[in-house]
Amino acid sequence: MIPRSRLFQVELGISLVPQRQKDGAGRKVRGEGREFLISDWFAIHFRDRVSQLSRVLDLPPENLIKSISAVPISKKEEVADFQLSVHSVLECSNGHSKPDIQVQARRLAEKLKCDTVVSEISTGPGTVNFKINRELLTKTVLQQVFEDGINYGLKSELFSGLPQKKVVVEFSSPNVAKKFHVGHLRSTIIGNFIANLKEALGHQVTRINYFGDWGMQFGLLGTGFQLFGYEEKLQSNPLQHLFEVYVQVNKEAADDENVEKSAREFFHQLEAGDKQALSLWQKFRDLSIKEYVQIYKRLGVHFDEYSGESFYREKSREVLRLLDKKGLLQRTKKGTAVIDLSGKGDPSLSCTVMRSNGTSLYATRDLAAAIDRMNKYNFDSMIYVTDKGQQNHFQQVFQILKLMGFEWAERCRHIPFGVVQGMKTRRGDVTFLEDVINETRLRMLENMAFSKTSKELENPHETAERVGLAALIIQDFKGHLLSDYKFNWDRVFQSRGDTGVFLQYTHARLSSLEETFECGHLRNINATCLQDPQSISILQHLLRYDEVLFKSSQDLQPRHIVSYLITLSHLTAVAHKTLQIKGRLPEVAEARLHLFKAVRSVLANGMKLLGITPVSRM
Known part of the structure; x- marks a missing residue:
């Protein structure tokens, strides 16, 4: 990601500070009434210049950097690339007088003039806006995407000085001896996202699955199995049989106090270390975990430690x-x-x-x-x-x-x-995660049957499952995590809406482009071939990726990344229709191909953070 501090180095007038300042070399900073240049954003000594600017404004460099942001793209009009929040700068100015923000923005803009880097300076509501030289913007963004690869956006100065920490994330945590209920899906995918994001930021993460493998429910289950259990059923379909036993014993306990008394006694024996009771409990636990591991494999989720309440008895x-x-x-x-x-x-x-x-x-x-x-x-x-x-x-x-x-x-x-409402399979009301994953795969296979490309897939079932899981994850992550939401199968699987299917489709389409047309060397591309509105909008959006990652790192909400990726996919869908590659001049085709390759790279990075495995064909 292009560092904020390398985008422009602005020397502000002394109207913002009580007295004249000197820079690191002892030179006086130019005063009010003069024009000030926006220096080369790739200046080698930029950090020194930020230090100068911070002294002029009497605020820490990191505050200045965070006052600079990429301007969100607009479907209706062309926008600037970056904006400096005057309000944010003045907020950090240690109590200096704060005149009208808009007046101050105009005054500041008047002191600046364009150069080879900045082609246009304007003001917005409380901001000074900067439009970057288009060819420079194009070359720099593409170069940064390809150089940083999976770390694009993570090297931003928004994360500078971030201490490397030891982070423990406890998530999923299903109840042993019960089928993996869909209620645990949210904990699993949210925890996986948080762990992915923390690891991407360089933290040392330990993923813990803390099973509910102790407590009075095992008193009921132990008693229930002694009354209604069958060893052969336990071995053939362990969690289904234990579920049936648990339902039956709960009904009996509600009508018979002796059953409830036996359950309390069984759990007391467990706590006391009774060998026979522990042996039965251990069997339930081992069979459960074996089945859970298969579910996690399908979800693409792993853990560093399998723990449980029983470890702490x-x-x-x-x-x-x-x-x-x-x-x-x-x-x-x-x-x-x-x-x-x-x-x-x-x-x-x-x-x-x-x-x-x-x-x-x-x-x-x-x-x-x-x-x-x-x-x-x-x-x-x-x-x-x-x-x-x-x-x-x-x-x-x-x-x-x-x-x-x-x-x-x-x-x-x-x-x-929050709670997910309405996630039911066609088989009935009881919703187990395995059933939901199978239903997801089945529905995607049905949808893919209408696509010509699905016949060419080596493993259509695997592709269908990956696309289906993307649909589930995006549906879950679109809103605030604390909010409840109503699940809708038809809406989730729309290929053209704001869905995981649309993200996978975009990634697969871009992968197909790369397979069809080989990319040459980035240094050979002609940046003037990417000055159309569609290309510029995509490049501007790519600039915002680090800010989106920063937001998610602050509140641990995946919705920021989801919204970003969906917008990127929509921009790409428009560009794909207008920016043809086949039959175009070689330099035009090469430039457009590199643009689409950059989009695919960032799209894949974001999807992986969310816990989605991108597909190359569908």
């Missing part, structure tokens, strides 16, 4: 002892152990950490897991990705960690997400 006792030692543990009349989070004895603001029979709870095991991970990874940040229904739970866990004296609790963060 012993350490949760240590947590209880530590809580008791610090005087935080309180006993209720029912015999449960709670932590008062109100500080005033308000029972409604307490967190239960132990049942009356001495067994642990979800919160207790989460406390033990957090402490263990800090000891193991010494993380700078730990991110939990779960639905918004668990917001209160994590607030309580983080608060208890603070009460225990662990200052690093401030480094823990919960990323909540």
Whole structure:
């Protein structure tokens, strides 16, 4: 990505500061009433010039850099390439007088004049706008895309000085002995995106899948299997059979207190380390994980550590002892152990950490897991990705960690997400993830059957699944993660709308272009062949990629990248119709081919960050 600080170096008049300043060489900065040049944006000594500018404005260089942004493209008119936010600059000017923003923007623009780099200077609402020499813009953008490759946008000065951190991301976390429900899809793909983005930014990321493999549900399941289970069914279709057992035992427990009592006793035996109970539990766990791994493989998701609540059944006792030692543990009349989070004895603001029979709870095991991970990874940040229904739970866990004296609790963060409504397969209402993936593949195969190119695919099922998963992911990532949304199969699979199918189609079409026409050397392209409105719009949009990545890195929302890629695909669709390659002069064809190749590269980079595997044919 072209560094912001290399785009233009503006020496501002002293009207913005109380007194005359000197640059690093001791020379006086030119004052009001003079014209100031926008220096060569590729100047070798730019960082020195930014330092000069920061002294003139009395603000840190990084603040100036972040005041410069690419101008969003417009379908109705040609726009400038970059804008300097005068409001942002003045905001950082340490209390100096702030005259009318628009007046100040005009004054500033009048002090600047065009040069070989900047061909036009204008003002917008609170901004000074710069239009870059078109040939220079073309060559520089394309060169940067091809030189940086998968790191395009990540080398931007927006990320300069970013410390490399140790990040733990806990996501997916299905409940063992239950089929992978579609409700866990969001946690899986969101957590995968966050881990991908953090890794791309150079952080050391540890991906943890924290299974729900402990708790009272295993008391019910253990009792249920003893009553209704069949070993041969367990081996042939483990999760389906365990699901059926779990449903049946819950019905029995609702009508028969003895069944519920047996379930509590079975879990108590598990906590006490009973060999027979543990052996049955271990079998359930092993069979479940084996099936889950196959699902993750299809999703293209991997983990560095498979963990689970069961790992902390012993350490949760240590947590209880530590809580008791610090005087935080309180006993209720029912015999449960709670932590008062109100500080005033308000029972409604307490967190239960132990049942009356001495067994642990979800919160207790989460406390033990957090402490263990800090000891193991010494993380700078730990991110939990779960639905918004668990917001209160994590607030309580983080608060208890603070009460225990662990200052690093401030480094823990919960990323909540909303509920998906209406994701049902044609088979019925119970929606398991495997069924949804199979349905996705089937629907894509049906759609691809109408395409002539689908007959040429070596593995149409694999392609259909990748395109289908892209459709699911883009549908999920288009809005704010915290929002609920209603799933619509027909809308998701539209090939011309703002969908994952459209992104894959664009990538495949551009890949086909590269296969048909070979690219020569970038240094041989004639930049004057890419001065049409469609080419310029694409180049301007490519300039914005680092800003989009920066936004997502700040709030961990994938929607910024999704919106960017969809716009890029629409721009490309228009350009593909008007910028013909076949039958054109060699230099024109070569230039357009490099433009489309740059688009495909950035499109693929963004899709991979989102967890999508781009396809070359469909």
